[in-house]
Amino acid sequence: SAVISQKPSRDICQRGTSLTIQCQVDSQVTMMFWYRQQPGQSLTLIATANQGSEATYESGFVIDKFPISRPNLTFSTLTVSNMSPEDSSIYLCSVTQIAYSGNTIYFGEGSWLTVV
């Protein structure tokens, strides 16, 4: 299994500011992802965090708004830039462990952001 630590767990942010969320995994993993869960909604994939190169963004998400870093196989950051109340969401880091016995996807506890 993989244990994922996310920081911060919760924050209240001012409109127009930026916040960086950190994701630390206790083992080396190939695949890391960032998801967003808006209030009362399901999860939507923001991007795939690629080690040593630019992230791969899903439709509707752009690097200027959600810059992502992944310097190594156990760590990634997501920045939510120039925040507005619409960015109030849970942001979740996810990793995939690929194994012959079957692939499993794990999630961090999430970072609960409220923008005021």
Next chain:
Amino acid sequence: GNSVTQMEGPVTLSEEAFLTINCTYTATGYPSLFWYVQYPGEGLQLLLKATKADDKGSNKGFEATYRKETTSFHLEKGSVQVSDSAVYFCALFSGGSNYKLTFGKGTLLTVNP
């Protein structure tokens, strides 16, 4: 592309009732199927999974069987408890999707004493 259709909620049951939450999917290739649970105010937890046809995933009294012929992965529990109150998400991924998860919309379950 991949998609997951989940039973609309909310679902309200009495303690010890039988639970079924329906989940059907469309996918390319041979997907892996998951149920995740989100308790109030908490993050997402993996509940169970199945990686190939006819596999049965089980955990904490919950079960789901991967049915390729009906493209379904329905979640069941024989006797629910108040502590099972949560939002349940059906999800899938396949290698062809670069291991990205596709989620259903979630089903809110409330169990009353």
